[in-house]
Amino acid sequence: MKILIPPSDLHIDEKAPLHRIDDYYNKQFTKLNYCIDLGNKHKCDMMLQSGDFFNFSHDRVNYDLKSKKFQIKRITFETIAKTIKLLSKFKGKCFSVAGNHDQRNRMTSLENTPLKVLYSSGVITQLNNTDPIIIDRNINIYGMNYNDEIPIIKNSDSFNILVAHIMVIKDKLWKQQEEYENASIFLRKNKFDVIVSGDNHQSFDHHYGNKHLFNLGSLMRMNSKQLDHKPRCVIFDTKTRECESFDIPIDPSSEVFSIQEIEDERNKKIDNEKIKDYYNSLLNEDKTTIKFEDNMETYLEENKISKVHSDIIYKNMGLR
Ligand SMILES: [Mn+2]
Numbered sequence: 001m002k003i004l005i006p007p008s009d010l011h012i013d014e015k016a017p018l019h020r021i022d023d024y025y026n027k028q029f030t031k032l033n034y035c036i037d038l039g040n041k042h043k044c045d046m047m048l049q050s051g052d053f054f055n056f057s058h059d060r061v062n063y064d065l066k067s068k069k070f071q072i073k074r075i076t077f078e079t080i081a082k083t084i085k086l087l088s089k090f091k092g093k094c095f096s097v098a099g100n101h102d103q104r105n106r107m108t109s110l111e112n113t114p115l116k117v118l119y120s121s122g123v124i125t126q127l128n129n130t131d132p133i134i135i136d137r138n139i140n141i142y143g144m145n146y147n148d149e150i151p152i153i154k155n156s157d158s159f160n161i162l163v164a165h166i167m168v169i170k171d172k173l174w175k176q177q178e179e180y181e182n183a184s185i186f187l188r189k190n191k192f193d194v195i196v197s198g199d200n201h202q203s204f205d206h207h208y209g210n211k212h213l214f215n216l217g218s219l220m221r222m223n224s225k226q227l228d229h230k231p232r233c234v235i236f237d238t239k240t241r242e243c244e245s246f247d248i249p250i251d252p253s254s255e256v257f258s259i260q261e262i263e264d265e266r267n268k269k270i271d272n273e274k275i276k277d278y279y280n281s282l283l284n285e286d287k288t289t290i291k292f293e294d295n296m297e298t299y300l301e302e303n304k305i306s307k308v309h310s311d312i313i314y315k316n317m318g319l320r
Contacts, residue, residue: 001139003161004039004047004092005234006032007219007248008198011101012083013055014076017222018065019265022256024220029086031219031248035233036090038246042235045092046135049124050198050215051099051146051165053083057113058104075114083114087123094124095133097143099165099198108145127163134158139238142192146199153191159238161194168197168215170204187213194236203232210241219248224262227253293319 010032016024039047059074087094098108102115110116110126118124127133127143129151134140142151144164153160167180183206187195195213203217214234221229231248250256296317300310 001046001136001238002042002044003194003236003238004035004042004044004090005196005214005216005236006035006047006049007203007216007231007233008050008196009052009099009201009218010049011052011055011218011220011222012075012079014074014079017220019224019257019261020221021258022251024256028220029082031231031250032083032086033089034248036086038233039235040089040091043091044235047090047092047094048141048161048163048196049094049096050163050196051097052101052198053096053099053118054114055101057102057110057115080114080117084118084121084123087118093135095127095141095143095163096124097127097148097163097165097198098145100146103146108147132160150190156191159194160192161196162190162192163196165198167199168195168213169200170202170206173200173202183213183215184208187211193241194238201226201229203230205234205243205245212236212241212243214243221250221253221256224257224265227257293317 010028012028014025016022036047054075056073056075059072062071062073063069064071096115098110098115102113103110104113110119119126125133126145127141129142129144129148132140132142132151132154138158139161140153140155140158141161141163142153144150144162144166146165151162168183168186169177169180170183172180183204187206187208188211193211195211197213197215200215201218201222202215204215206213214236216232216234217229218226219231221227231250233246233248234243235246236243296313299305300313305313
């Protein structure tokens, strides 16, 4: 049985993220199309997608930094239709779980969401953590939708697969990051043969003996921190337990991002940091206040200015 594993976080969206200057909308579909063609070419029997299929679950009012205007963010019917058409091209079966972006207000119910339309259309099937989907009698596929508990394996003799929207990391994404699963420990402590995880937009895989974890990251370079991100697919063969990685063709980041805008933003951040430092230095200077009179009094006291001279100063300041 051959499994196509596309990037974990597709985040299909109508509009390009900040600093992208290319035809972002169509590139999402070109890339997804590449994955599906690849799966068909290699005769993959199924595709496993690990959540955050769409960037939004419902309409949202958003302030656009570029145009400085409020705009409604929504996934249109056309985009959903386009996605269904594309997925129906895949000759195998598609399975997925819901990510936090797919869930309405982070509720587990998918009522009235774009992902629910995909599930209802039948082009893709939602996995869950209680009843595995059994394929070829031996392959059991479990799902962990966002915020679900880790499933309990029912048939330990089977080939068990977990598709999960859960933060699995190789290295911390930021210093204070607390809620995550370490890839190596997560793979070792759970008895799944294959884990396909999503949520972390970085791309990596981890192997422990005969067990494999794939977190392929985002489909698109969604922000300036992802200039070097290389989206890819993996094809895994359950018989041989071998995998092959395929890079999805991309354009150089200098062509898809406005490097000038990114640099300007970085400089602005540095300026803001400087202002913040200056402000903090004022706060730390314990005796200095915003009131000139108070500062003067402190100065006169600290420098032991005589009463005669202080009185002259206060008189001229109109305070005595
Ligand atoms: Mn995501």
